[in-house]
Amino acid sequence: MARISADRLTLGYQRQIILRELSLSLPEGKMSVLVGSNGCGKSTLLKAMARLLAPWQGRVLLDGKDIDRQPTRHVARTLSLLPQHPVAPEGISVRGLVRLGRHPHQSWLSQWSERDEAVVEHALALTDLTDMAERRVETLSGGQRQRAWIAMAVAQDTPLMLLDEPTSFLDMAHQMEVLDLLKRLNVESGRTIIMVLHDLNLACRYADHIVAVRNGSLHAQGTPHEVITREQVKAVFQLECRVIEDPFFQVPLCIPFGREAPE
């Protein structure tokens, strides 16, 4: 059962076509990761699924209906989005930022309810930011800042979360921290998580489902073992590598060779 799917989607910017007639369904309740080389169209696909980009042809279906024909506020109660490199408003506190996530649940009549307050507190606690709630976002470290943005998406309280490269520019420890947090959200509250990642090995560790995009079309999808093989990595990334079994986590581990191939 898929809540979100792409139906013969053709996407592009200005005159340049990026993605051609791509159809895709992403499994509910799982962590899905889109991978592919730079410029292959994976981020563009994620943007279209988040209705940031209008398709040239085809549709994005959310719960079986065209996402562009549903009221945006209604969509925002089902689907949240963390874009690439978001910039917080000047001077805003962590709590202030997380509160913005409640926007689709508020209306003229019900401005700020106890439920809103409870969800915000929960999101802060989950992301370990309760002690920093009054601090200004610009004073946080990169990892903390990314957690604050994730907390905002969590406060939006949606069954689906889309994240565009949530670990870029973070050091290794902070990357793990963010991915552990997302895994927790997936396991504990059954949220469907769909994200773009660059690191294949992190994708293998955390994804239930991997989608490999190559040259604007779907190259392969399935479990990490099905998708991350020597042949497919070569096809998708034009990269020589060997794939071995991760001795600790029993997932594929990709060792890139680059120019200096052994033997």
Next chain:
Amino acid sequence: MTPYRFWPVLVWLFGLLVAFGISLMAGPQWSGPLTVWHALWSSSPGDINELLIRTTRLPRALTAMAVGASLGVAGGIMQTLTRNSLASPGLLGINAGGLFVVVSLTTLAGSLPGWVGSFGAIGGAAVAAAVVWGIAMRRRDEAGPLRLILAGAALTALFNAFSQALLVIDQQGLDSVLFWLAGSVSARPLAQTWPLMLLIVAAVLGCGPCLRQWNVLAAGEAVAVGAGVAIRRLQGVSILLVVSLAGAAVAMAGNIAFVGLIVPHLARRLAGADHRRWLPMAGLIGATLLILADVAARTLIAPREVPIGVMTALIGVPFFIGLIRREGSRGG
């Protein structure tokens, strides 16, 4: 929700009232508070001082208040909309468009009745904003605000070049449009300005439903879409509000620069990042600043007047630099 702290707003509201009172008292010959009170509430037709207060100083103070508030709020909206803290209403070509229409009308028809100038200015402002908006927002992508700034700068340069060409050809026209060039809140009877004031009041009230959405938009377009803000509609409404506010301000007082740029900064420093707090503050600060600037403009070298645009810069710049410096040392 953290409780809304009313006292800063109350303090500024009180400040605005004081400034308004001073403005009614100020002139080449200062009047006492009692004279002002009598002039407002119990008219004795023969008294020349009271007549002066009612027919000259009161409209002037009201104009300064309305124009200052409009520019402060319009500047704040522009800065949120473009996510650029150097944005101001002038950016949309509003001032240049309004001015160009006034100059053209003056060149074609000689001197104008005041209301023709007003409506010409607001019409020119609206057309300029519509053209800039049309160029910048035709495509649906994230570069819209940047294109808005570029298109606005280009159109401003174009309109100003036209205006200057017309003024060189028609030297006599210069005198009658100098008012718009330098900016002034003087000599506009309420009978002429009340439709513009109504427009300003309507636009300020129209900001109400947008405040929370602007809070989300300040985190970026993608974040706002993700949180369910109907972004095209919000941008359209915001531009309409800016054109109404800044257009009316230009029509009433001409080209008063700087208020729309600095006042939103002051308001954010004082009231924080929430539009529900700082945007009303921007209106109050803008109104107070412009009233005081006008008082200074007509008393410093009385009986002559300093152009109010010069005064806003003289008052605003040191204040602004001081704030930036203090902010810098606190951060470092």
